[in-house]
Amino acid sequence: MAATILITGATGHIGHRVAELLPNQPLRLMSRQPDKLAHFTQAEKVAGDYQDRAALEKAFRDIAIAFVISGYAPPGIRASLHKNAISAAVLAGVRHIVYLSFQGASPVSKFPMSQDHYQTEEFIKQSGLSYTILRDSFYMDLIPEMFGEQRLMKGPGGQGQVAWIAREDVARTVAQVLRDPFAYSGTYDLTGPEALTLTQTAERLTHLTGKEYRYQPETITQGIRWRNDLGAPTWEVATWIGSYLAIAAGEVAPVSSAVAQITGQKPLSLEAYFSKHPEIIT
Template identity: 40%
Template structure:
């Protein structure tokens, strides 16, 4: 039995469609932080596709709770949707959450596969304001954004095929683009900001500090070259080339 978390989300629902017999789990079934309910939801499951929880101040604790529930339920393998360049000191603050989650999964002794995806192509148009301008401190750095469909197809392969235990895959699109190039392809405009300007321009949202830091540091990670790697792992897993960023 394969269980797919986040089954109502953009990636999870695509993965569930590719594994029709999978048990589909949403937040209505069990919150990650509710170890007891999560354990019940995973009863009888052999492989778990774990989509990361939405960003929060205690997301690592929520992930650990879900992983511990999987262990208690007798799950044998976790395929975890992580993030490109996950490391304890990576520039993108949310990427650090993924690294800590990966370490916790490793320590369980379960079989594992990590799918580290780049930024989502479909999310890029949403970075623009009402004026059609994307603003951020990405400088001239590049990113190899990847499509939802390619992430999901890679996950289905990792879940249903042999030979992926103990492997970490970098899921990217076929090209690394600057934010100027991204914006031009989407019919938008990119205006570089300094880090200070980026924090100031986002202050009016009134979002928690951790969330604003995640927004700004995603651009900083692009500037630092941490999202520029183009990988052939999507092709390796799915047998087809990943989709390029399409004009709107």
């Protein structure tokens, strides 16, 4: 009998899609709202939260392979929550952990979330667990949100490039790794087929849709000011700004062939993705 795979964050975009891509695998799906997973009739559903160690212990019990998706919390706190999940995996005797990290994860990254991802990667490496770390770039799916209704993206990203990747390509890669995790031990960057500046991204969308998209570079001070005016928490503002600074620094520019190597299928280009999903472009 095939080993049961645990998927954390199973109601999120990636976790949910990975579960859909593994219809013939025994699955245990963890979520803060497991009732939203009722349509996965063959899977076991459990309530779980990275803050709740008792729930994590139950979720990881008798699990051989675990897919751990990062949580959402202020930097530092977020990494400590991930450590709770890793500790539960060790306690349960998990054989292999697959962690969804971020491209450019580093203790000196400009992007606070990348610093957390680096800390989490270190926790995994120090745990003694067999592991696969998948570092995805920024999602193509979020590009329309970054431009907004006015089709204007503003940020201190300079002329840095992004190797945008579709969530679907990430989910397909994760699913393949979970089918045979020991064949993919190590760390892999997951990116789309090319890297684009934010200006080039706007130009490509303009050409594709016939509507004008623009990228407007701004200073850090300008970016902080208008984002603060939105009433967001300070740490979220720092994260937003940091994402653009990471782009400017070239942290998410390298292009990887890992998606094609692992899945046997090339990742979607920006044009291919938005031609497939025209409904999400304003």
